[in-house]
Amino acid sequence: MVFPRDEEELLEQLDENSIILNGGTDIMVRNRVKGLNASKIVSLDKLQDMDKIIDEGDAIRILAKTTYSQILSNKTVQQLFPILQMTIREIGSTQIRNRGTLTGNIVNASPAGDGVLALYLLDALLVIRSKEGERTVRIDNFIKGPGNTALEVGEYVHSVIIPKCSKHAAHYFKKVGQRKAMAISIASMGAIYTLKKDMFLNLKMAFGSVAPTVIRADEIEAMALGMEFNETTATILSQKAKQTVKPISDVRASSEYRKEVAGNLVLGMFE
Amino acid sequence: MNKNGINFKAVGKRVNRLEGKEKVCGTSKYIKDLEFEDMVYVAIATANVAHGILKSINVEEAKASKGVVDVLTYEDVPGKNEMGDVVADYPALLKPGDKIAYVGDYVAFVAAESPELARQAAKKVRIDYKELPPVFDIDEAMRDKIVIHGDTNIKTHYVVKKGEYDPEKMFENCDLVLEGEFFADYQEQAYLEPQGVIAIIDLNNTFTVYGSMQCPYYVQNGVAEVLGIPYSDVRVIQTETGGAFGGKEDVPTYFAVPAALVANKLKRPAKLCLDREEDLQLTSKRHPIKSRYKVGVTDYGRIRALRCEAIGDMGGHGTLSPIVLWRSVVHAAGAYDIKNVSVDVYGVYTNKVPCGAYRGFGSPQVFFGVESMMDQIAQELKIDRLHIRQINALEKGKTTPTGHLLNEDIGAKETITKIRERSDWEQLQKEVDDFNKNHKYVKRGLGVSHIHYGVALGAMGQRLDASGAFVQVFKDGTIGIQIGGTEMGQGAKTTMALIASEILGQDISKIRVYQPDTAFVPDSGPTVASRTTLFSGNAVKLACEQLLIKMKTVAAGHLNVPKENIVVGEKCFYDHDNPDACISFHEVAQMSDTENEGLSATGWFKTPKLHWDVEKGFGEAYVTYSFATNVVLVEVDMLTAHVQVLKVFAGHDVGRAINLDGIYGQVQGGFVQGMGYALYEVLKHDDKGHLLTTNFNTLTIPTIQEMPEFEIEIVEAPFSKGPFGAKGIGEPSLIPAPAAIANAVSHAIGKRITQIPITKDYLLKVISES
Numbered sequence A: 001m002v003f004p005r006d007e008e009e010l011l012e013q014l015d016e017n018s019i020i021l022n023g024g025t026d027i028m029v030r031n032r033v034k035g036l037n038a039s040k041i042v043s044l045d046k047l048q049d050m051d052k053i054i055d056e057g058d059a060i061r062i063l064a065k066t067t068y069s070q071i072l073s074n075k076t077v078q079q080l081f082p083i084l085q086m087t088i089r090e091i092g093s094t095q096i097r098n099r100g101t102l103t104g105n106i107v108n109a110s111p112a113g114d115g116v117l118a119l120y121l122l123d124a125l126l127v128i129r130s131k132e133g134e135r136t137v138r139i140d141n142f143i144k145g146p147g148n149t150a151l152e153v154g155e156y157v158h159s160v161i162i163p164k165c166s167k168h169a170a171h172y173f174k175k176v177g178q179r180k181a182m183a184i185s186i187a188s189m190g191a192i193y194t195l196k197k198d199m200f201l202n203l204k205m206a207f208g209s210v211a212p213t214v215i216r217a218d219e220i221e222a223m224a225l226g227m228e229f230n231e232t233t234a235t236i237l238s239q240k241a242k243q244t245v246k247p248i249s250d251v252r253a254s255s256e257y258r259k260e261v262a263g264n265l266v267l268g269m270f271e
Numbered sequence B: 001m002n003k004n005g006i007n008f009k010a011v012g013k014r015v016n017r018l019e020g021k022e023k024v025c026g027t028s029k030y031i032k033d034l035e036f037e038d039m040v041y042v043a044i045a046t047a048n049v050a051h052g053i054l055k056s057i058n059v060e061e062a063k064a065s066k067g068v069v070d071v072l073t074y075e076d077v078p079g080k081n082e083m084g085d086v087v088a089d090y091p092a093l094l095k096p097g098d099k100i101a102y103v104g105d106y107v108a109f110v111a112a113e114s115p116e117l118a119r120q121a122a123k124k125v126r127i128d129y130k131e132l133p134p135v136f137d138i139d140e141a142m143r144d145k146i147v148i149h150g151d152t153n154i155k156t157h158y159v160v161k162k163g164e165y166d167p168e169k170m171f172e173n174c175d176l177v178l179e180g181e182f183f184a185d186y187q188e189q190a191y192l193e194p195q196g197v198i199a200i201i202d203l204n205n206t207f208t209v210y211g212s213m214q215c216p217y218y219v220q221n222g223v224a225e226v227l228g229i230p231y232s233d234v235r236v237i238q239t240e241t242g243g244a245f246g247g248k249e250d251v252p253t254y255f256a257v258p259a260a261l262v263a264n265k266l267k268r269p270a271k272l273c274l275d276r277e278e279d280l281q282l283t284s285k286r287h288p289i290k291s292r293y294k295v296g297v298t299d300y301g302r303i304r305a306l307r308c309e310a311i312g313d314m315g316g317h318g319t320l321s322p323i324v325l326w327r328s329v330v331h332a333a334g335a336y337d338i339k340n341v342s343v344d345v346y347g348v349y350t351n352k353v354p355c356g357a358y359r360g361f362g363s364p365q366v367f368f369g370v371e372s373m374m375d376q377i378a379q380e381l382k383i384d385r386l387h388i389r390q391i392n393a394l395e396k397g398k399t400t401p402t403g404h405l406l407n408e409d410i411g412a413k414e415t416i417t418k419i420r421e422r423s424d425w426e427q428l429q430k431e432v433d434d435f436n437k438n439h440k441y442v443k444r445g446l447g448v449s450h451i452h453y454g455v456a457l458g459a460m461g462q463r464l465d466a467s468g469a470f471v472q473v474f475k476d477g478t479i480g481i482q483i484g485g486t487e488m489g490q491g492a493k494t495t496m497a498l499i500a501s502e503i504l505g506q507d508i509s510k511i512r513v514y515q516p517d518t519a520f521v522p523d524s525g526p527t528v529a530s531r532t533t534l535f536s537g538n539a540v541k542l543a544c545e546q547l548l549i550k551m552k553t554v555a556a557g558h559l560n561v562p563k564e565n566i567v568v569g570e571k572c573f574y575d576h577d578n579p580d581a582c583i584s585f586h587e588v589a590q591m592s593d594t595e596n597e598g599l600s601a602t603g604w605f606k607t608p609k610l611h612w613d614v615e616k617g618f619g620e621a622y623v624t625y626s627f628a629t630n631v632v633l634v635e636v637d638m639l640t641a642h643v644q645v646l647k648v649f650a651g652h653d654v655g656r657a658i659n660l661d662g663i664y665g666q667v668q669g670g671f672v673q674g675m676g677y678a679l680y681e682v683l684k685h686d687d688k689g690h691l692l693t694t695n696f697n698t699l700t701i702p703t704i705q706e707m708p709e710f711e712i713e714i715v716e717a718p719f720s721k722g723p724f725g726a727k728g729i730g731e732p733s734l735i736p737a738p739a740a741i742a743n744a745v746s747h748a749i750g751k752r753i754t755q756i757p758i759t760k761d762y763l764l765k766v767i768s769e770s
Helices: A007-013 A027-034 A068-072 A075-080 A082-089 A094-099 A102-108 A114-121 A218-224 A231-244 A255-269 B020-025 B060-064 B115-122 B138-143 B216-227 B251-266 B276-282 B321-331 B363-381 B385-392 B412-423 B425-438 B459-464 B492-504 B532-559 B585-594 B660-680 B736-749 B760-768
Strands: A018-021 A040-043 A053-055 A059-063 A125-130 A133-138 A143-145 A156-163 A170-176 A187-196 A199-208 B040-046 B052-058 B068-072 B106-112 B126-131 B154-162 B176-184 B196-201 B207-211 B234-238 B270-273 B289-297 B303-315 B340-349 B442-455 B466-473 B479-483 B511-513 B566-569 B572-575 B578-584 B600-606 B624-637 B642-653 B709-715
Touching: A007 A040, A007 A125, A053 A075, A059 A075, A068 A082, A068 A094, A075 A082, A082 A114, A082 A170, A082 A187, A102 A114, A102 A156, A114 A170, A114 A187, A114 A199, A170 A255, A187 A255, A199 A218, A199 A231, A199 A255, A218 A231, A231 A255, A255 B760, B040 B115, B040 B251, B040 B276, B052 B106, B060 B068, B060 B115, B068 B115, B068 B251, B106 B115, B106 B251, B138 B303, B138 B340, B154 B321, B176 B363, B196 B251, B207 B216, B207 B251, B216 B234, B216 B251, B251 B270, B289 B363, B303 B321, B303 B363, B321 B340, B321 B363, B321 B442, B321 B459, B363 B385, B363 B442, B363 B736, B385 B412, B385 B442, B385 B624, B412 B425, B412 B442, B412 B624, B412 B642, B412 B709, B425 B442, B425 B624, B442 B736, B466 B492, B466 B532, B479 B492, B479 B532, B492 B511, B492 B532, B532 B566, B532 B572, B532 B578, B532 B585, B532 B600, B566 B578, B572 B585, B578 B585, B624 B736, B642 B660, B642 B736, B660 B709, B660 B736, B736 B760
Parallel strands: A018 A040, B040 B270, B207 B234, B303 B340, B479 B511, B642 B709
Antiparallel strands: A053 A059, A059 A156, A125 A133, A125 A156, A170 A187, A187 A199, B040 B106, B052 B126, B068 B106, B154 B340, B176 B289, B196 B207, B196 B270, B289 B303, B442 B624, B466 B479, B466 B600, B566 B572, B572 B578, B624 B642
């Protein structure tokens, strides 16, 4: 295990055999169960000034080491991004949120990542850095599949940029787990929408744990425009949601359950 | 003075747990904390195939592995190569030609210089085997197309037959006959501390086994038999035990045996501590039980006849299964006065982990069935659900479903009455109806259950049902108590101290209850079956009563009054006629020492004789019964099938509350564990018989977030042979929970739940079915 103190040292350590430890709430578990597929652990523990949330005017920037707890207690996030609050509150326990980081959650690339779902809804951008420089990738282009990202050898995720959205939008999130806390999502749904005269002016909707990655429900989003916020719309969109999701069966739940529940989660939003 | 008009000094007082501070501060010594010089670490190599015949074992690669000291196989077993306390059909180490009955069967034991190196080497043990088609399903096992041991998979069949039990005739005079089929799946004990033992060759040149366990005498017997040495050469000392719940009844023997075999061969201390994954894969679970019920009642709800057929999944080896399933048969007809009863319970082998003891011991599964039937009958007849239990409940002068005439007062009906009052039952039902009228996707439901539970080992376990105690008073007035029962978190030490304090008057802060040691107290049977307060408690009481006679004599001599005049006060003895003539407990202890009185005594309590007809399953099943009633309020999210238990009203007849805070702890903990069974804890296997849910990330047990609000009512209907009237509470705390929760969910969704755990998958399907 190595402990780089600044970005230069960090980039020096990154190679095809390294893995970054940023919080460790996933890696420590994986290491115990089946071992890590890496000979070198690069800990971000000693890296300076990398746990901040910066207000950049039209967006906020969350640096790599920022923990969930830090995000939860940030005033700007509280005011502008309720969805981020709602999703992060559902992650693990206080102890896990004190250690776990949003960036770690992104690179872990689990379809069940609660924080990631919020980033899909917020059209977040990831700033990726390497010795060669910097590139910016949209979250849905970054995550390719379970545990699979667009991160190349020598690169790390430096920060997350979240564009500010309308203060008037409604935010909604519901997660189904095996129990209330300390549970990985079996299915989840989040949405950000604005109504005008009870009609959808816009809608963003995303589902977790029902496909290889978190997914945005583009078709539902398009369908909803101009529709009334009522039971009829709920039923139509709920049916569409069941067709949209592509869940698998695993030890936590069956694909049938996940499909049914994806539809029901849409109904719940209209209640 | 308590409400029954008895003036107790210690009994019923709320006190801190004797060993509480050390547990909370983390200074208690658990098995993992113990180290001995020159110790080796043991890992188990398992067959990893569900069903087959072992052809050969190759340990060469394992032996050559880094840090390995030795690898033991069947050839290293000097004594009997079998384990199991009721059925000894569990080979300590398979030999070529043996049947492989489940993936966890033992093939070799690796001894290495560290636990990690031992585990790595264990993976390198190779076997050659003939694979056989496995049987995992209860019904398939019953068909006997694939047979695991002998010529049938049906290992046990117990019955209860009472009155008219001919299935054709027994329902003749009933106004309503209802049927139902139920399935209660596995449950894992999920104790905090995984299994662990250390075996050493001690100062006496005999074996001492330390470990986390419920039943030191089982371990003593098992180790002596497999090593082929006298029982006197095996001493077992229980270390502080971080939960057990039945999971450390027979199972610790299966780890003490490998450790002792290694210690025997290498003449070095040997330690075997499981990690969570190993523990979940290799240790016993609650038996999955399928049950079919037929109940006939009058139009006003009196039960006339009950028929139940149930099958339990024993797994690959018999071990404790027969005695567990015997408890199922005794409790399957419920806690009611029923004229005609016919119960058949079968136990079948399957190629899965051997099932065994778990808090409730085969009863929560059948109470789920019978109590679901009771709610359904009440609904059908439009009778109040507490009322239907009240009119059928047992009382003095009635007989249990096994024909046991109850000739002492019991608190069954009082638990129902008290819970009706405490829950404000009529109002509560109205509130739930109102809530449901106003909510579309969230529904609330109320569930009821009423149970009885036979305390101690019962008619089929009489040969083990006795317990001893050794008590001494030291010259400084402190007291040391040695019992054969174990503390595993349930509060036994505190209860024993309260009993001694009640008799002798000494404060419990001056009383120490030692870790059980088989060298000092005779075989006291297992610490199971909610029997410790009754059995060890009586033994302590008897010993203390002998000490009291000696101490009164000394006190009388000092105060110059007849010893009949001596009364026990708080930390003192005084003259009944002149309370000012008083001498402290400490002084009497000191004088007794000077006068060579020898302030030590043993106590021995054995079960009252029980008369039982095994063929008919009729008679006195248990020495006494504890009773309980639960009313549970749940909330169901109809969209996601998530269930939350909001409130519990639990009424328990404990005979006498000795350790009151201990009882509250048991009731809360037991309920939550039963709630885990009803709602959250699912064990899944793959199609090769390997457990998939091998850690608490997929096997989800309740957390503090799931904790409901509790309202607890204690009923005291004293049992004449219990210490101060006490019965047992350890298991009755859990047993009513799954049934009451399932009934509450059924009420909320308006459909009948027929399986537990009520997984989200299953519940959403039931909700969606039109």
